[in-house]
Amino acid sequence: MRTTIKDVARASGVSPATVSLIINQKPVSISHETKEKVYKAIKELNYRPNQLAISLVKSTTNTVGLLIPDSTNPFMANLVRRIRLKLIDLGILVITGNTDYDPSLTKKYLRAFADRRVDAIVITQLDFEKEEDVINCANIVRELDVPIISYGRDVFNISNLSTIEVDQVQIGYLATRHLLSLGHRRIGCSTGNARLDVTKLRYEGYKKALKEFDLTPDPDMIYHGQFSIESGSESLSYLLGQNATAIFAFNDLIAYGLYKSSKAYHLSIPENLSIVGVDDIPYSDIMDPPLTTIAQPMEAVADCIVDTVRKSLGGNQESIHQIYHPILKVRGSTAHV
Amino acid sequence: MRTTIKDVARASGVSPATVSLIINQKPVSISHETKEKVYKAIKELNYRPNQLAISLVKSTTNTVGLLIPDSTNPFMANLVRRIRLKLIDLGILVITGNTDYDPSLTKKYLRAFADRRVDAIVITQLDFEKEEDVINCANIVRELDVPIISYGRDVFNISNLSTIEVDQVQIGYLATRHLLSLGHRRIGCSTGNARLDVTKLRYEGYKKALKEFDLTPDPDMIYHGQFSIESGSESLSYLLGQNATAIFAFNDLIAYGLYKSSKAYHLSIPENLSIVGVDDIPYSDIMDPPLTTIAQPMEAVADCIVDTVRKSLGGNQESIHQIYHPILKVRGSTAHV
DNA sequence: TTGTAGGCGTTATCAC
DNA sequence: GTGATAACGCCTACAA
Numbered sequence: 001m002r003t004t005i006k007d008v009a010r011a012s013g014v015s016p017a018t019v020s021l022i023i024n025q026k027p028v029s030i031s032h033e034t035k036e037k038v039y040k041a042i043k044e045l046n047y048r049p050n051q052l053a054i055s056l057v058k059s060t061t062n063t064v065g066l067l068i069p070d071s072t073n074p075f076m077a078n079l080v081r082r083i084r085l086k087l088i089d090l091g092i093l094v095i096t097g098n099t100d101y102d103p104s105l106t107k108k109y110l111r112a113f114a115d116r117r118v119d120a121i122v123i124t125q126l127d128f129e130k131e132e133d134v135i136n137c138a139n140i141v142r143e144l145d146v147p148i149i150s151y152g153r154d155v156f157n158i159s160n161l162s163t164i165e166v167d168q169v170q171i172g173y174l175a176t177r178h179l180l181s182l183g184h185r186r187i188g189c190s191t192g193n194a195r196l197d198v199t200k201l202r203y204e205g206y207k208k209a210l211k212e213f214d215l216t217p218d219p220d221m222i223y224h225g226q227f228s229i230e231s232g233s234e235s236l237s238y239l240l241g242q243n244a245t246a247i248f249a250f251n252d253l254i255a256y257g258l259y260k261s262s263k264a265y266h267l268s269i270p271e272n273l274s275i276v277g278v279d280d281i282p283y284s285d286i287m288d289p290p291l292t293t294i295a296q297p298m299e300a301v302a303d304c305i306v307d308t309v310r311k312s313l314g315g316n317q318e319s320i321h322q323i324y325h326p327i328l329k330v331r332g333s334t335a336h337v
Numbered sequence: 338m339r340t341t342i343k344d345v346a347r348a349s350g351v352s353p354a355t356v357s358l359i360i361n362q363k364p365v366s367i368s369h370e371t372k373e374k375v376y377k378a379i380k381e382l383n384y385r386p387n388q389l390a391i392s393l394v395k396s397t398t399n400t401v402g403l404l405i406p407d408s409t410n411p412f413m414a415n416l417v418r419r420i421r422l423k424l425i426d427l428g429i430l431v432i433t434g435n436t437d438y439d440p441s442l443t444k445k446y447l448r449a450f451a452d453r454r455v456d457a458i459v460i461t462q463l464d465f466e467k468e469e470d471v472i473n474c475a476n477i478v479r480e481l482d483v484p485i486i487s488y489g490r491d492v493f494n495i496s497n498l499s500t501i502e503v504d505q506v507q508i509g510y511l512a513t514r515h516l517l518s519l520g521h522r523r524i525g526c527s528t529g530n531a532r533l534d535v536t537k538l539r540y541e542g543y544k545k546a547l548k549e550f551d552l553t554p555d556p557d558m559i560y561h562g563q564f565s566i567e568s569g570s571e572s573l574s575y576l577l578g579q580n581a582t583a584i585f586a587f588n589d590l591i592a593y594g595l596y597k598s599s600k601a602y603h604l605s606i607p608e609n610l611s612i613v614g615v616d617d618i619p620y621s622d623i624m625d626p627p628l629t630t631i632a633q634p635m636e637a638v639a640d641c642i643v644d645t646v647r648k649s650l651g652g653n654q655e656s657i658h659q660i661y662h663p664i665l666k667v668r669g670s671t672a673h674v
Numbered sequence: 675t676t677g678t679a680g681g682c683g684t685t686a687t688c689a690c
Numbered sequence: 691g692t693g694a695t696a697a698c699g700c701c702t703a704c705a706a
Contacts, residue, residue: 002482020700063432072411112425392684
């Protein structure tokens, strides 16, 4: 049993209430003498207030829950790092949960967060393959009664939830237009998980760009994969079979997978194949050739998330909706046909 | 105010105590009838027990704190992911803290973890540049009174702390011996933060290998850097100035930095320069050429950490000391002189 | 200036 | 079978 406020009180010959007043620097005048005694006792007993007890009475935990599908994705890893660093600065801890797009794990975390009375929950790309899982999870979220801040669109259609997003249609559009402007006409898509909102939106952007060039999207040019290196690797042979001269990889990891299997095909990038990715993770400009990619403004997103968390802790009820814009970074993986 | 056990009690016409008994499936016989009533009320009121209150009386939180210097390092990211996934399976949440090797941030986190009464703290490579910070932090750790599990050696010299480590000397040895066996004699080191224990140990291994080949280590062959891509980039010109034909990068990120600046020097790897890294992060075999590296058995380490956490929650006081061995993965970045 | 008492939401020990 | 009652460790009126 650790030392409690009572121990301190006893040791310094005052009541627990007085100790509490002193610790919390309440605006009441207390004799210098007793203050000294109490501080001394605190130091000697190495007393630290039990935050559980404090949280119970104050009903605030200075803790937020953070849910993330793939924490090993460097883009996410960097985002989360920045969020954590800014939050600890405010004295707020974050409980992180990995979901791997698993609905039941997601629900488990959501409930666990709420049960622990986190002050807010940050969810990133909370979305599932199956419609039913989305609905199911949305209901849980609605019951939660905790401020929720989402990075990515509100696929749940929940009213009081703040969203911070990057224009995903624009991402697909920028990537595709860049390729089109280089003369490519058979542009393959190596997508992320097909039913996910991000995937759909990026594909929208792809179609939008094609339309601007008076081209009709060919469904055969899509490989329905996942947001992983392995998926990218697997997609190459299919897309080559469709005579793609360029591939829009739905994120940089997928692009890395394409790089990897390109070697097996003795294809050289960008001479034989142009590739553009999404996210601009830190390894993309080290790859050979450096990867052309669409960068999301990670810092701004992280800062906005933290800001929104802070506001909601401050009692702000209004939900915020912020949209950021992506940026095309042209590097060595794309060239004229 | 959320619904409490009292609300449920009132709604179902029983006492809070009874509700508690039912919820926790205590081995007491309770009439089927009241059980039904209570379950119904719970469902209708959407009642969920407040874990803060439960933790307060049970003095266990089912939460562990995890401290990590650089969560964006893919090796760490993967390790942490696995730990989280295995822990949530046991119903345990993890509060993660990024320290960036900052002593004051580390202390802040350590205290915050303890104040929140986490059941255990997992620290990874907790170590600092300055001796004084190490001592200082060690004192805090000693006062903590929480089971601590460390990935990496106990640089603190704290008695009751479990350690899970990978033989770091062996890492340096394997990397260097590989290079030596390829005929390299001027092998540069692009190190991680100089004062860190891992750095010193890997360098020990380097010296050990040289000694086996009857070579004396040349202090000029060391570039004292950091565990980052940038540091690797910066080290190249210095080490080339020392006529290095091969470089032992103290981790894969550093190796990536070397790849990056090699391009600027129009050096081709491994023809003009051999490189070996450490960690075998997922991008290393996609690099061109694929990076020869020393892999640490991440899965085994993660599993052992989780296992140790589980045991300590079970009340096990004994500290564990486990050592794993690294593995050399020969790929395309190393060749004969 | 300091102490008393009640409450935060649970669980646990006894009674009834 | 079920219900008081006292913890758990702290905060905060309200008294003194």
